[in-house]
């Protein structure tokens with residue numbers, strides 16, 4: 001494998017990611033991943049030579065709050081750190097956009113995905129924990145945007161340790 005390159009998949013290039021998604025998901029997840037691919041604001045790709053071998057789908061859910069909707073790697077490229085490369089790229093993307101908290105969801109029996117996110121500091125979030133504005137990681141008001149379903153674990157990480165972070169602006173009602 002040559003050194004991986006991270007690329008931005010703009011709208012006209014996103015169809016290139018469909019084979020990776022077909023390789024990575026089945027059933028409703030495959031349908032939802034393909035739908036998200038066409039609608040989400042940011043899709044990043046990992047390229048080996050001229051081959052797209054993995055993708056991530058990223059969104060800002062609120063000011064300072066990011067969400068990794070999907071990370072997927074072609075089967076024959078798994079366990080070669082492509083997922084790690086994509087997650088590091090995603091966190092870099094969020095940092096560059098002044099994101100403080102990043103969330104992701106994983107099926108509770110998806111050990112590969114859970115280990116990948118935990119390797120970069122993500123931890124499971126308790127249902128009753130303090131909200132992300134109060135110092136916890138509770139995703140109050142945001143869960144419906146994340147479409148977390150039964151059987152999935154919500155994970156989160158604070159990108160900057162306490163004391164170094166920029167204050168999150170409070171939510172204002174829409175006028």
Ligand SMILES: CC(C)(COP(=O)(O)OP(=O)(O)OC[C@H]1O[C@@H](n2cnc3c(N)ncnc32)[C@H](O)[C@@H]1OP(=O)(O)O)[C@@H](O)C(=O)NCCC(=O)NCCS
Pocket residue numbers: 024025069070071072073074077078079080081082083084085105106107110111112113115116119
């Ligand atoms: C989850 C996924 C993206 C990981 O991609 P990957 O390129 O294989 O991951 P990496 O090689 O970077 O592995 C990083 C770490 O994750 C863990 N990991 C990866 N695959 C694993 C597996 N099959 N079983 C257990 N742990 C695993 C390991 O801790 C690994 O570190 P190590 O190799 O030093 O032990 C990939 O398995 C995938 O595309 N799965 C299908 C789609 C999916 O479920 N996506 C996640 C939810 S959106």
